[in-house]
Amino acid sequence: MRYWAHLDDNNNVINTSVGNEESSDGGLQWLIDNVGGKFIETWGENQPTNNPRKNYGGPGCTYDSVLDAFIGLKPDDSIGFDEETCQWIVPIKIL
Numbered sequence: 001m002r003y004w005a006h007l008d009d010n011n012n013v014i015n016t017s018v019g020n021e022e023s024s025d026g027g028l029q030w031l032i033d034n035v036g037g038k039f040i041e042t043w044g045e046n047q048p049t050n051n052p053r054k055n056y057g058g059p060g061c062t063y064d065s066v067l068d069a070f071i072g073l074k075p076d077d078s079i080g081f082d083e084e085t086c087q088w089i090v091p092i093k094i095l
Contacts, residue, residue, distance in 0.1 A: 002026030004039040005057030005070065013061045013070065016042060042070060054086035 002019040004027070017035070019027025031039050042057035057063060057070035064071055069086035080089040 003042045004028060004031055005042045005061070005063065006035065007038045007040060007063055011063040011065065013057050013059050013063065015059055016057060
């Protein structure tokens with residue numbers, strides 16, 4: 001199955017749709033014609049190890065076109081960012 005992240009004008013993911021695997025474009029044209037808007041392919045339950053977009057593009061994520069990656073919400077201002085994995089880095093607290 002192919003999964004598509006539906007983006008708003010600011011590249012925020014609105015929702016994710018499952019495409020039609022039987023069509024040559026994975027259902028992308030049907031989504032554009034019937035739902036409208038911009039869609040970027042993401043992955044579903046079985047994430048490929050070579051996922052080019054780093055993370056699942058679910059609601060609340062943002063698509064970064066420069067990194068070609070989906071990035072989750074930043075949990076708080078003390079968190080760093082790993083550009084290789086496109087994930088937030090939580091600092092380790094030593095007790």
